[in-house]
Amino acid sequence: MPAALLAIASLAASAAPAASDGDVQLPVVRTVLPSGEPCVRASTDKAEKQPWSRQVLGLSRAWTFSEGAGVTVAVVDTGVGTDVPALSGRVEVVGDAGEDCVGHGSFAAGLIAAAPGEGVGVAGVAPEARILAVRGTGTRGETTAGQLAAGIRTAADKGADVIYVGRALATGKDELTEAVAHAARRDALVVAPIVPDTLPKDRTTGKPVERAPWYWPASANGVLSVGDYGPGGGRPEDAPPTHGADLMAPGDAVVSVGPRGSGHYYGSGSSLAAAHVAGAAALVRARHPELTAVEVARQLTVGGYPADPPQLDPFGALTTVLTDPPAAAPRQAPAQLPEDAPTVPRSRALAIAGAGGGLMLLVAGCAVVIPRGRARSWRPAHGAEGERRSSD
Structure with a gap:
């Protein structure tokens, strides 16, 4: 210019x-x-x-x-x-x-x-x-x-x-x-x-x-x-x-x-x-x-x-042709379970869980019963009580 x-x-x-x-x-x-x-x-x-x-x-x-x-x-x-x-x-x-x-x-x-x-x-x-x-x-x-x-x-x-x-x-x-x-x-x-x-x-300097x-x-x-x-x-x-x-x-x-x-x-x-x-x-x-x-x-x-x-x-x-603003992202659908879910796997899982629970109870019971049985030479509890009374 x-x-x-x-x-x-x-x-x-x-x-x-x-x-x-x-x-x-x-x-x-x-x-x-x-x-x-x-x-x-x-x-x-x-x-x-x-x-x-x-x-x-x-x-x-x-x-x-x-x-x-x-x-x-x-x-x-x-x-x-x-x-x-x-x-x-x-x-x-x-x-x-x-x-x-x-x-x-x-x-x-x-x-x-x-x-x-x-x-x-x-x-x-x-x-x-x-x-x-x-x-x-x-x-x-x-x-x-x-x-x-x-x-x-x-x-x-x-x-x-x-x-x-x-x-x-x-x-x-x-x-x-x-x-x-x-x-x-x-x-x-x-x-x-x-x-x-x-x-x-x-006013003093004259500058803007x-x-x-x-x-x-x-x-x-x-x-x-x-x-x-x-x-x-x-x-x-x-x-x-x-x-x-x-x-x-x-x-x-x-x-x-x-x-x-x-x-x-x-x-x-x-x-x-x-x-x-x-x-x-x-x-x-x-x-x-x-x-x-x-x-x-x-x-x-x-x-x-x-x-x-x-x-x-x-x-x-x-x-100039302006494009529309970006559309909002589609909302994600919530997850859903099938209406008719198979029952066999669920039953099998419950059976296994029940068996495992029973086994744990059995082990716990043995931990209590076996020591006491050994102490009484495996005699019934009411028999031991009768022998003590006879000797007295």
Whole structure:
């Protein structure tokens, strides 16, 4: 992979104001806007080259089987702009989620479901899927566990088939675990990043703080947790480690749409990798509507490129045929004796046992009688008693 693309990944990870895609400078999407900064404006630039992620994911092959039609993917994030041509006519909004000041939710929605445009072919994984915009943050991207949990519940109650969550929090285990369980009861697959896109920095050293042992909702049971990689499989040096992810997907140096207009933006992070996986889940649910959310997650992980963790392969997820789980071992029948067991051997054994017992009694009796008989010169006991009386 060209060194220029690796340099691009580093630029994006450091949250530079713009990043290069060939000869074009694209604005970088962020998760949170600093206080006082205006909302993101429409980008006037477009990528001139096909994004590396589209080729790696093999989307053209996958689309011969499914494009996600009939499936709804909820985007629980900063909102999704309703003035995005690549998503035109396919965005349903809950509350005020149609306003996206930050641009992150719109960017993720584009990775999930943007229709292919002219030219370089920037497109989402499931270009016929529908998007349900659900606010999971404040207007500037700040969020709490309660906001994310409420977003997940709302998305499930609205009938979403796949629920994309654009955040990873070090707290909120109980609230977010319960929200995920609520979604599972409605057979909605929750997809979330295994770590935040960036870690907070130490005020003294300026270095990112150590990664927390768990992030939520990704660590909740039933969530498909996703880590990111960039061109050539690498990751920026200061990117949070993604060990423990269920699946890896392109997330660094990726291109998508913004909250309005037809221009492109640029971004990096596990939240963007999770968007790719959410799109792939839509492809699988459209092609295999009989599968449960748990089975869709298994289809994605087992059908991925062999690695540790596996890497997303939409074509593999769509075409892999999983065998049924091993059947339980047959229960062994209890041993039974024949109903009409032969009586002769049993009688013979009892006779032998009785004879042996009688012989033992005879020997024991002799051991007592013989010494006493010798002592009396073998005379009857009553005769000896009469002789003693006569002599007296």
